[in-house]
Amino acid sequence: MGRVIVQWVCGTECDSQRETTDITEVDMAVFAVFKKCTVTPKTTSGLCSKCKQCWNMRGSWLKGPRTQAFHQDSGLVPGEVKSLRSIASPPLSKIRNIGIMAHIDAGKTTTTERMLYYSGYTRAMGDVDDGDTVTDFMAQERERGITIQSAAVTFDWNGYRINLIDTPGHVDFTVEVERSLRILDGAVAVFDASAGVEAQTLTVWRQADKHYLPRICFLNKMDKAGASFSYSVESIKQKLKVKTLLLQLPIGIAKSFNGLVDLVTKEKIVWTSTPGLDDGRTFARIPLTDTDPPELLQEAKDARIALIEQVADIDDEFAELVLGDFSDNLDGLPAEKFQSALRRVTLAQKAVPVLCGSALKNKGVQPLLDAITMYLPAPNECHNDFLQWYGDDMCALAFKVLHDKQRGPLVFVRIYSGTMKPQSSVYNVSKNCTERMSRLLLPFADQHIEIPSLTAGNIALTVGLKQTATGDTLASSKSSAVAAARKAGRESGNKLAQSKASESLILAGIEIPEPVFFCTIEPPSLARQPDLEFALSCLQREDPSLKVKIDPDSGQTILCGMGELHIEIIHDRIKREYKLKTQLGPLQISYRETILNSISATDTLDRTIGEKRHTVTVELGVRPWEEEGAGNKPVIDYSENMPQQLLTDLQEAIENGIHSAYLQGPLIGFPLQNVAVTLHSVAMHPGTSMTMVSACVSRCMQKALKKAEKQVLEPLMSLEITVSEQLISSVLADLARRRGNIQEIQSRKDNKVVVVSVPLAELMGYSTDLRTLTSGSATFSMELSNYEAMNPQDQAALLKKLKGLY
Numbered sequence: 165m166g167r168v169i170v171q172w173v174c175g176t177e178c179d180s181q182r183e184t185t186d187i188t189e190v191d192m193a194v195f196a197v198f199k200k201c202t203v204t205p206k207t208t209s210g211l212c213s214k215c216k217q218c219w220n221m222r223g224s225w226l227k228g229p230r231t232q233a234f235h236q237d238s239g240l241v242p243g244e245v246k247s248l249r250s251i252a253s254p255p256l257s258k259i260r261n262i263g264i265m266a267h268i269d270a271g272k273t274t275t276t277e278r279m280l281y282y283s284g285y286t287r288a289m290g291d292v293d294d295g296d297t298v299t300d301f302m303a304q305e306r307e308r309g310i311t312i313q314s315a316a317v318t319f320d321w322n323g324y325r326i327n328l329i330d331t332p333g334h335v336d337f338t339v340e341v342e343r344s345l346r347i348l349d350g351a352v353a354v355f356d357a358s359a360g361v362e363a364q365t366l367t368v369w370r371q372a373d374k375h376y377l378p379r380i381c382f383l384n385k386m387d388k389a390g391a392s393f394s395y396s397v398e399s400i401k402q403k404l405k406v407k408t409l410l411l412q413l414p415i416g417i418a419k420s421f422n423g424l425v426d427l428v429t430k431e432k433i434v435w436t437s438t439p440g441l442d443d444g445r446t447f448a449r450i451p452l453t454d455t456d457p458p459e460l461l462q463e464a465k466d467a468r469i470a471l472i473e474q475v476a477d478i479d480d481e482f483a484e485l486v487l488g489d490f491s492d493n494l495d496g497l498p499a500e501k502f503q504s505a506l507r508r509v510t511l512a513q514k515a516v517p518v519l520c521g522s523a524l525k526n527k528g529v530q531p532l533l534d535a536i537t538m539y540l541p542a543p544n545e546c547h548n549d550f551l552q553w554y555g556d557d558m559c560a561l562a563f564k565v566l567h568d569k570q571r572g573p574l575v576f577v578r579i580y581s582g583t584m585k586p587q588s589s590v591y592n593v594s595k596n597c598t599e600r601m602s603r604l605l606l607p608f609a610d611q612h613i614e615i616p617s618l619t620a621g622n623i624a625l626t627v628g629l630k631q632t633a634t635g636d637t638l639a640s641s642k643s644s645a646v647a648a649a650r651k652a653g654r655e656s657g658n659k660l661a662q663s664k665a666s667e668s669l670i671l672a673g674i675e676i677p678e679p680v681f682f683c684t685i686e687p688p689s690l691a692r693q694p695d696l697e698f699a700l701s702c703l704q705r706e707d708p709s710l711k712v713k714i715d716p717d718s719g720q721t722i723l724c725g726m727g728e729l730h731i732e733i734i735h736d737r738i739k740r741e742y743k744l745k746t747q748l749g750p751l752q753i754s755y756r757e758t759i760l761n762s763i764s765a766t767d768t769l770d771r772t773i774g775e776k777r778h779t780v781t782v783e784l785g786v787r788p789w790e791e792e793g794a795g796n797k798p799v800i801d802y803s804e805n806m807p808q809q810l811l812t813d814l815q816e817a818i819e820n821g822i823h824s825a826y827l828q829g830p831l832i833g834f835p836l837q838n839v840a841v842t843l844h845s846v847a848m849h850p851g852t853s854m855t856m857v858s859a860c861v862s863r864c865m866q867k868a869l870k871k872a873e874k875q876v877l878e879p880l881m882s883l884e885i886t887v888s889e890q891l892i893s894s895v896l897a898d899l900a901r902r903r904g905n906i907q908e909i910q911s912r913k914d915n916k917v918v919v920v921s922v923p924l925a926e927l928m929g930y931s932t933d934l935r936t937l938t939s940g941s942a943t944f945s946m947e948l949s950n951y952e953a954m955n956p957q958d959q960a961a962l963l964k965k966l967k968g969l970y
């Protein structure tokens with residue numbers, strides 16, 4: 165038997181876990197028991213002692229309560245496992261990396277489950293309502309009705325490899341959205357056919373626009389009372405402003421929905437059920453004939469002609485074909501030519517194919533899978549700048565990190581070029597370190613299949629990378645990354661471009677915005693502090709927009725995040741996943757401090773520790789720095805009196821002292837910004853330790869800062885709000901109340917896009933307020949723009965508040 169890593173979890177009381185590398189008959193029977201709860205294992209010899217105990221106690225798994233972990237195992241049959249091994253690396257043209265996006269409850273999970281089932285990789289169909297799906301989401305997501313984390317599954321369909329990734333749509337999780345979209349080549353948007361376009365779909369659709377992703381629409385829930393094909397299509401046209409290509413027509417609607425007409429092939433698609441097995445696996449494609457109801461025939465004929473005209477309008481090659489060989493005989497138009505034209509139009513994003521069905525009633529999913537392979541792009545049809553520099557060398561992007569209790573961190577990567585192999589070293593370009601990857605796995609359906617290598621275009625799961633975090637770029641070696649950077653520089657010509665190019669090599673990953681909110685977090689007891697630190701370090705690797713630091717005064721742990729909801733979710737995850745009930749302090753905004761004039765100071769530190777006397781005297785000056793290049797790091801220079809060549813450890817000690825003082829401003833202890841430091845002199849007693857030098861420099865700098873004229877800087881956020889013309893006035897009025905400074909109002913089709921900068925302090929709860937103001941129709945994205953000086957009144961009010969004088 166092949167080496168197949170399968171993790172299974174006993175779904176009953178014992179909660180034990182086991183990994184096996186060889187699938188045997190017994191194991192298969194056991195998996196079947198766990199998955200389907202209907203088969204009796206021939207023997208219990210394959211069970212661990214805990215499971216055996218459990219088995220002996222119950223005598224059966226049949227009534228075992230279903231737990232979330234229960235569904236990590238699968239009902240694969242041995243033959244299928246073999247076939248997985250033989251197709252580990254399909255040709256590039258046969259790979260589809262696609263996202264599935266939808267408004268909450270549109271049927272994304274149900275559709276994915278059906279895809280896995282029909283492609284033959286799960287033995288039973290998972291059901292959202294029974295809570296046994298493969299792409300199960302976090303508890304918080306279900307409770308709050310939002311998607312936070314993306315799931316990645318791989319499966320094969322008709323010789324194509326499909327890597328399917330969920331794209332969460334909530335504005336507070338921009339990084340999660342960005343990291344999913346960044347590695348995709350195309351997307352399927354799922355709609356509830358009784359609701360049309362809903363708010364969250366609008367958000368993700370716009371994000372997908374930003375990444376130029378070709379898309380297909382799937383109108384799900386055609387069986388539902390109130391479902392309307394025409395209403396949904398109209399809503400897509402109106403709200404998403406796209407040209408829709410109706411490739412199918414539904415046969416019947418709501419309760420009477422029972423099939424589809426394929427307008428490209430002129431066939432009816434009818435699902436047949438065998439008594440007791442209505443799983444939608446079998447269906448027939450029957451050419452439309454005169455024996456079909458005349459209304460259906462007429463409707464199909466009109467819709468097909470409209471589709472042909474529409475495609476001919478957009479695609480010249482197709483227009484030539486239609487006007488030439490087939491002008492008198494549109495019926496004779498070969499389906500393959502039609503499909504090629506539809507593919508060109510979809511890839512060029514000139515229009516979007518629309519399909520329909522009912523995932524729950526097992527209708528329409530197979531044609532959707534065909535459409536994914538037919539109309540969405542292969543990785544080599546997408547453009548990625550940095551690829552040309554790596555050539556055949558391996559370059560991959562880590563887009564998701566999961567913490568597995570047994571295997572440690574599992575890192576999902578998208579391979580852009582070259583080949584990845586287990587038991588090999590990889591160079592992390594973003595972290596400048598080399599790591600060893602022990603195993604390479606495919607997240608195949610609900611299994612992780614061990615593979616010997618994987619080539620460009622694929623998505624893999626790696627084990628053993630301990631440093632790599634979400635968003636990091638991986639290359640085969642440091643020399644390969646340097647060679648790629650050089651190549652990029654050479655091609656761009658000058659020095660500046662060279663440095664930009666090498667930066668963009670690193671940024672094959674995702675730009676992580678600076679966190680703007682923070683709060684303290686405390687474990688339930690001091691003894692649990694190490695547990696909290698462990699939880700936070702795991703969460704930080706999964707989510708690079710989360711930052712953790714220690715308050716130098718109080719020693720408290722500080723959590724810095726992107727938004728109110730972000731911090732709330734992290735708090736919740738620590739409780740659920742790490743079983744730690746932590747206490748959060750009030751949410752605060754991360755201000756900065758600066759100075760307005762130049763000041764010098766001198767300080768002496770004289771300490772005797774043990775037998776040893778440490779004496780050091782420092783003289784330095786601080787001044788405002790208005791030129792570029794300072795930001796949140798100090799600009800440091802040395803006066804002419806200082807020796808030209810300082811000893812390395814002395815210089816390091818001095819700069820450490822400056823950096824530590826820079827973290828705590830003189831007014832309210834926020835980090836400094838735009839301050840330069842000049843060191844005039846350092847005199848020390850022989851044998852004085854470098855730690856004392858750092859301490860003295862830091863103290864001297866704080867002394868100088870205290871004497872200077874001080875200023876608080878507040879974070880200004882740059883917002884892009886997309887809102888309909890009718891609602892723009894109320895959005896603008898609200899922004900004025902929030903001290904918003906409108907920079908630009910652009911027109912985007914029927915919508916207006918407001919570009920505005922607003923102090924973060926005025927944006928608490930903004931996503932909820934905007935939703936209320938526009939009944940959920942407006943969307944916005946937000947990022948840190950810069951830090952700006954507060955006016956004297958606002959600053960005085962803030963200082964009073966922070967010092968507790970209110």
Ligand SMILES: Nc1nc2c(ncn2[C@@H]2O[C@H](COP(=O)(O)OP(=O)(O)OP(=O)(O)O)[C@@H](O)[C@H]2O)c(=O)[nH]1
Nearest residue numbers: 268269270271272273274292384385388522523524
């Ligand atoms: N009538 C009908 N109900 C459906 C269909 N597809 C899904 N549902 C139901 O709709 C609800 C939501 O389905 P999900 O598959 O969880 O939808 P989702 O888009 O993944 O939802 P989130 O994960 O919460 O974003 C469940 O109760 C499903 O049973 C369908 O085709 N017809």
